[in-house]
Amino acid sequence: MKVTKVKSASNSYHVYVGENIRCDLNSYLPKDYSSIFIVTDEIVAKHYLEEIKKSISHKHVYSSVIPYGEKSKNVNTFYQLHTDAIEFGLDRQSLIIALGGGVVGDVAGFVAATYMRGVDFIQMPTTILAHDSSVGGKVAINHEQGKNLIGNFYPPAAVVYDVQTLQTLNDKEIRSGYAELIKEALIQDDAFFQSLLASDLSSLTNDVLANQLNRGIEIKASIVEEDERESGVRKYLNLGHTLGHALESIIGYGVRTHGEMVAIGLLFAIRVSEKVFSIKLPYDQLLQWLNVNAFPIQLTNINKQQVLNRMKLDKKTVNTTIQMVLLKDIAQPVVVEISDEDLLNYLDSFLKEIENNVNLRMGE
Amino acid sequence: MKVTKVKSASNSYHVYVGENIRCDLNSYLPKDYSSIFIVTDEIVAKHYLEEIKKSISHKHVYSSVIPYGEKSKNVNTFYQLHTDAIEFGLDRQSLIIALGGGVVGDVAGFVAATYMRGVDFIQMPTTILAHDSSVGGKVAINHEQGKNLIGNFYPPAAVVYDVQTLQTLNDKEIRSGYAELIKEALIQDDAFFQSLLASDLSSLTNDVLANQLNRGIEIKASIVEEDERESGVRKYLNLGHTLGHALESIIGYGVRTHGEMVAIGLLFAIRVSEKVFSIKLPYDQLLQWLNVNAFPIQLTNINKQQVLNRMKLDKKTVNTTIQMVLLKDIAQPVVVEISDEDLLNYLDSFLKEIENNVNLRMGE
Structure with a gap:
């Protein structure tokens, strides 16, 4: 496994790249959280959601599944995920995990950046493309008139990159x-x-x-x-x-x-x-x-x-x-x-x- | 006039409190901006919008007026203000001015925090209540299920507080x-x-x-x-x-x-x-x-x-x-x-x- 440390203005975080590390997620959580909310899309959910939920030994683990693709990166999905977070009872000591490609990372990251003015989030990229978006702290949704126009700079607490999940890419x-x-x-x-x-x-x-x-x-x-x-x-x-x-x-x-x-x-x-x-x-x-x-x-x-x-x-x-x-x-x-x-x-x-x-x- | 300096994690800003300082807004702009977008509500607009627009010597000054009151602090107003900002052609070197009470400050501040991942904004409070919300960098909108649940910590570039505008308060x-x-x-x-x-x-x-x-x-x-x-x-x-x-x-x-x-x-x-x-x-x-x-x-x-x-x-x-x-x-x-x-x-x-x-x- 390879670890790269990234310094940001507000904190430092680690990018872990390795095979099958999704099955040992507990080891990569930077601290204790009151609850964990996994956001993913319908395709990734089919492959990995259940096994990842099982790999986290925590009594408050929740998940929401958004439709696949760029069309989900909009203000409605953003608001709906806030509703879900509220209904799951997430507080400021909660963690959001973005499990998926760049769309999931961007929208779930922006929810994390704005939920109660900011909770921790972890990027778990499942595409090659997302190696780019998961590092660097840009989170956003699209406006009808342009891509990524609404967002924040909000670095993740960690990036956990399991290359095994790339085997299912077309x-x-x-x-x-x-x-x-x-x-x-x-x-x-x-x-x-x-x-x-x-x-x-x-x-x-x-x-x-x-x-x-x-x-x-x-x-x-x-x-x-x-x-x-x-x-x-x-x-x-x-x-x-x-x-x-x-x-x-x-x-x-x-x-x-x-x-x-x-x-x-x-x-x-x-x-x-x-x-x-x-x-x-x-x-x-x-x-x-x-x-x-x-x-x-x-x-x-x-x-x-x-x-x-x-x-x-x-x-x-x-x-x-x-x-x-x-x-x-x-x-x-x-x-x-x-x-x-x-x-x-x-x-x-x-x-x-x-x-x-x-x-x-x-x-x- | 009294000036209080506030240090935040990312920058320092000044809070100017004085009489009639709204008529000399140019002096309080911390830097040059490509365009200036004033957000206010329908009541404040009637009293002060035109004179404040006139007091700014800049060729790209735009404004949007939102309905008065807490009901405006929602995701629809937030999105509409983004649309306005895009249509006015604001870029990353633009300034947003929040002219009004806490509602205007919170929603316009959150738009500033998220427009293209953040542009500068100035708070111009026109209520006594807003002395509290305009200092400290909390910006937010309400979720149907609770107040201020969606937002950021995003300090203003300055606070310009004209006590003369408090004369019209009931x-x-x-x-x-x-x-x-x-x-x-x-x-x-x-x-x-x-x-x-x-x-x-x-x-x-x-x-x-x-x-x-x-x-x-x-x-x-x-x-x-x-x-x-x-x-x-x-x-x-x-x-x-x-x-x-x-x-x-x-x-x-x-x-x-x-x-x-x-x-x-x-x-x-x-x-x-x-x-x-x-x-x-x-x-x-x-x-x-x-x-x-x-x-x-x-x-x-x-x-x-x-x-x-x-x-x-x-x-x-x-x-x-x-x-x-x-x-x-x-x-x-x-x-x-x-x-x-x-x-x-x-x-x-x-x-x-x-x-x-x-x-x-x-x-x-």
Whole structure:
């Protein structure tokens, strides 16, 4: 088992990554709690909820199951979980456990951050993608008009990551998680990036997966320790997300996965970086790897102006000029303001390029 | 003008108390903001919104007006204000101003705490009661099942308190505010308590009011500085609120004011203190002052068991035993666990006593 310590402004917490550690949850609880409330989704519940409830030796263990998917990350689920917490009799010395992927972590974390003005919570990620969202203390729900617009910075009391639970992921979910690993590598570690490009997602071993996950968590932890509230370097983690988030909200949450949209966003960020800094970056290698690993790259009927408007809703904009994370080189991220006009031009040529890629694939 | 500095875990902020300082708001903004969003209620809007908007020399000033009263402190208002903020184009460098009483401060503060995971906000209290809620960083909305159950600890960037705006308060609102001043005096300052009991609320001068307000703010600030997240001494501020909150939710928010209910809660806390510690406290003097100043003390058809159940929803309970703030003497608060049985007995005799008080008043 690997343990990474993360320092936050208000506390420090440990990220435990190991096999079958879900069955020994008692050992990872940082203190005594008056009651424990597990929040999970209907798919994860089927696989793991009962065995995890059994693994906790505590007389007040409760659970709520929310529907699967991004659509649950809304104000109604948030309010309903508060109702559940009240009805289960949770007080300020209670613990909330977020058992699931990023959606469960974000919404249950935001409930923990706001229930009686804050109770402890533990992240138990069950997807690869959630390695990113479970570390760093961002918790949120979506507003109808944009993703993650309502939330807090609220670090967990611990992250308990059982890689065994990743065995039940389908290909789409594996791809989604690897897009964030690629992002972390691009921000900070060229060797890691090369090792990812050498990985075949259809034949990952538990060891390779755990190692790559740990490297991703280390990178994420190092960045959020330096800048918890996103006034500086944490912005780099937004690489690929300016376009990614916009596409997600235009195409519809749940139609494609977050990571699949981020993958397209990474390609776009790399292409814009090449143009802005007149450099050559491994666009082609990344595109090839995405193609080989069956990432869906095609986009149809995307309106550039609509994309731009969505980007402006993104919480990282300042005074309505878009700020994008670009790369001066692998592991050399910078934040750059891009004018609307330039952005529309970049989008135009990128969307055409993507279309050509699809034609190429279809002609293979 | 008087300035009190309040230290919080994350930042320090100033509380400015003075006459007509609302007309010079620019001087009190701690930094430059990309846009300014004023949240107020329909009553305060009529008196002050336009002149305050004019007093801010900034090109992006927006405002939203919520209905008056506790009923606005709910998840729908919270969500609607987020919608407004998004539609006004607020980004992370924006400022929210809470212009109004405790309800506006709590809900607008919670919107500020959660909009894009937190933007700055300034409290501009327009009631005496709000001297208490505007200092200390508690922001919240109510859940249908209890008051302030959803919220954060999120200190303001500044508090700008124009005592001139208190001139438009009615008697009920003045009474409501003075109940919290009485509470603060009981917790920490016997001389202040005596001076309050010597005040006639129907003939307060601006000077007396400002001085008493400042003393209340100093006491509140000293307590929240020592214990921002309510793990220790901050609990003392709950004096009178265990019963007060329960009565508010049973009788209905808005039927009587928060302070009027707290006044009854203070009487109850004093009576229980006398019984638990076998001491004599100034119950009669306080009751007389409340009567003279026309506080509504009568309670009809109150079910003890219902009161107890409501108290258990109060966020200060641990493992479902009620914790009450009691007084070993004036300025000597303590937190004491009270069994359900004892509490029902205390409630029984207190409710009878209150009934006698009403009979006495009616027979006067």
